[in-house]
Amino acid sequence: MAQTAEEIASQLRELIRTGAAAPGERLPTMEALAAEHGVSRQTARQALNQLKAEGLVEYKGGRTGTFVRERPGRRMVRSRSMERDGLGYYSGSNVQHWRLVAGTRTEVATAPVPPDIAELLGVGAGEPVVVRKRLNGDPENERFRQLTDSWLHPAVVAELPALTGDSGLGGIYDRIEEWAGQPIAWEEEITAATPSPSEATALLLPPGVPLLRVIRTSTVRIEGKTLIAEVNDIRMSGELFSVKYPLTRRGAAAWPVTPATADFYQG
């Protein structure tokens, strides 16, 4: 009769996975769970805490109880590309829709650069670097938020001090292209990470939800050398967002081995 916390958690996890315990449904109280499985309340609580850490259940305050968390069935898929209109560049197809979350604004500061960004910029970790930070949101749904930090290479700031002003994010790419006399080449690197407490707060992340992080580099060639002029660090909920890219075809023209497909690889 008596079971371990992990066994109880597994049983509840299975109930949720199969849908026998539907999202939004209330689970038995800790007392009831403890009695049912012949354990103490602490043990029942540990099982529920495990599920909470996994993002499967949530507690509501007061006399309400424990509930199966309603998880978004579908993510907001963002097809990534760089577009522009008369005001400047925008990444994604619906950025015009986004606004700054109430109480925030684009903040320009000089801050110690974290190691991973420093490596991309080619500067020493912890050195002071100009960064513009913002917190964007979706006016139709407060939960869709993203944090954006734009780190500028010191050489760019030296050449274009106006970038430390409030020129707007779209504007900096025009300034950089004017200065470099060429179009920027962008790359995006995507990682999954555990949010820091401050990121979890800013993005309204429930426990157990990972971060989807997109790190965009803006590269130009200056005096014959490639320079990463800007690193754009975008963090969003891994549960609410996904990003999508077309997969480029490489090397195809060199190996047209299959007769039926060879025609397509001549160019």
Added chain:
Amino acid sequence: MAQTAEEIASQLRELIRTGAAAPGERLPTMEALAAEHGVSRQTARQALNQLKAEGLVEYKGGRTGTFVRERPGRRMVRSRSMERDGLGYYSGSNVQHWRLVAGTRTEVATAPVPPDIAELLGVGAGEPVVVRKRLNGDPENERFRQLTDSWLHPAVVAELPALTGDSGLGGIYDRIEEWAGQPIAWEEEITAATPSPSEATALLLPPGVPLLRVIRTSTVRIEGKTLIAEVNDIRMSGELFSVKYPLTRRGAAAWPVTPATADFYQG
């Protein structure tokens, strides 16, 4: 003197973040932590458990103790594109390097299709669909692993029953292109997720490490309609891997607004 578990966890977290407690270093025992902060061992343990769930510390067995986890400083960055050689298509630039992890092989089965895959394939959730599953690894480092499930659209299986045999992953794209008489268009959608227990086991994921998931769709046009012939579901450690894509430029030719950059947007 007496503090809460969350306060103790925050203090330890800060020590780790600043490097005052270096990776690999041993932390005080639970008894010592409890005495130091004037709490019971259970409370000290709860603080450490929190850090363990975040992937910051790990316990080692027996008489050893609690240690600051050594986290990989750099990820394996995979520049995503589709390449081919004489044997077929490969995604990424170093796939030849990979092998099946010992004890696994490519497994072809007919399984109920999960809802998210079903939606992409345009079939009902839970319907039986042919899938090839494999677990790949890096011969030089056992921790670098990835799980790959390739779901085939029923129409493709009906036309190309040979695909249910052991034709190899590279081979199926050649077969599909021969059948469709055209090159495949690939897209990749990237998400961050919490691993299921079985995924955590297969990928050797420590607690607190999220999953990086790449869902590749292979699209062809058949009889004037687009058909997703295959969905390739790739899962890997979010701590060990990242994926990288070039960002395509769109709409630029339509809005050459900045005089200095206008020349670049004519074509």
Added chain:
DNA sequence: CAGTGGTCTAGACCACAAC
């Protein structure tokens, strides 16, 4: 065999929200 973490118990008090 001694010391580590792993786990469980029984009881206590608290804050909070619904009734």
Added chain:
DNA sequence: TTGTGGTCTAGACCACTGA
């Protein structure tokens, strides 16, 4: 007011590993 989860305590026994 009552029942919910949130948290802490003191004590017990276990499995494991390194000395």
